[in-house]
Amino acid sequence: MTSSTPPRPGRLLGPADVRRLAESCGIRPTKQRGQNFVIDANTVRRIVRTSGIGVDDVVVEIGPGLGSLTLGLLEVASHVTAVELDEVLAAQLPSTIAEYAPDQAAHFNLVTADAMQVTELPGPTPTALVANLPYNVSVPVLLTFFERFPTISxxxxxxxxxxxxxxxxxxxxxxYGVPSVKAAWYAELRLAGSIGRNVFWPMPNVESALVAWTRREPPGDEAQRLRTFAVVDAAFAQRRKTMRAALSELAGSGPAAEEALVAAGISPQARGEQLGVEEFFRLGQFLTPAG
Structure with a gap:
């Protein structure tokens, strides 16, 4: 990614623009779909700047909504592919880009679909993902895109x-828990700042924050990932239990869980919250699932 490229001049959405666009297409934001639209252009530019994307990047955006962040991404990136579930919002987005960023319209693709169901993307091969994720599905969506699109680095x-x-x-x-370990399988993640509630319309009831990441080589292949994730789920299903107790059902009856832990160099008295992704991976290779 290249962050030194100067942005292409364009118009971003302000509060009046967002409300006008929402009214024009009859949108009333709903909590069910996690619709909280960013109305502050400075916040959009901060997100784009913090993401580090540059002129060579092909960016995937999930849940573009009315296009606040989309316009900011088009100022910098080579190409933007947006995935939007809401058909009304998706129908409005090309018109918004044509109005606010006509010179970048040719560098934009739209997929009208549930992000969890997307298995391929049109246009150039994606290199980055930058999004204001719907809060109710943020973790499964992120993990799904990590898994399905390894070129997103x-x-x-x-x-x-x-x-x-x-x-x-x-x-x-x-x-630390299941999302922490599973995300760490794919990438190194870090907090990248907080976002105030007042930059959204409507204003959410929760605080927001930015998470940045850089993809890393996963510890193992797909079969090993599935085994590792099964161990992670078992370890945190009963957080207070030791690993020996937490893995008893997964490993079956008898000393299998304890033997696997010892073989993996992990104390049977350890708890899941003490183990990193590499230790879970190692454990998964020694554990024989019940049945």
Missing amino acids: TGLVMVQAEVAHRLAAGPGSKT
């Missing part, structure tokens, strides 16, 4: 602050 997402801290947490942290 860097990115930045805005999510609920509580989720951001979970994604970026390391072993031993109170917020």
Whole structure:
């Protein structure tokens, strides 16, 4: 990614623009779909700047909404592909780009679909993901795109602050859990700043934060990932239990869980919150699933 490229001049959406566009297409933001539209151009430019994208990047945006962030991304990136579930919002977006960024319209693709169901993307091969993710599905969407699009090597997402801290947490942290370990399989994640509630319309009831990442080589192949993730799910299903107790059902009856832990160099008395992704991976290779 290249962050030194000067942005192409364009118009970004302000509060009046967002409300006008919403009214013109009959949109009333709903909590069910996590619709909170960014109305502050400075926040959009901050997100784009913090993401580090440059002129060579092909960016995927999930949940573009009315296009606030989309316009900011088009100022900098080589190409933007947006994935939008809401058909009304998707129908409006090309017109917004034609009005506010006509010179960049040829560098934009739109996919009207549930992001969880997308298996391929039109246009150039994606290199980055930058998005204001719908808060109710942010973790599964992010993990799905990590899995399905390995060419996406860097990115930045805005999510609920509580989720951001979970994604970026390391072993031993109170917020460390299943999202932390599974995300770490694919990437190195870090907190990249907080976002005030007043930059959204309507104003959300929760705080927001930015999470940035850089993809890393995963510890193992797909079969090993599935085994590792099964161990992670079991370890955190009963957070207070030791690993020996937490893995008893996964490993079946008998000493299998304890033997696997010892073989992997992990204390049977350890708890899941103390283990990193490499240790979970190692454990998964020694554990024989029940049945």
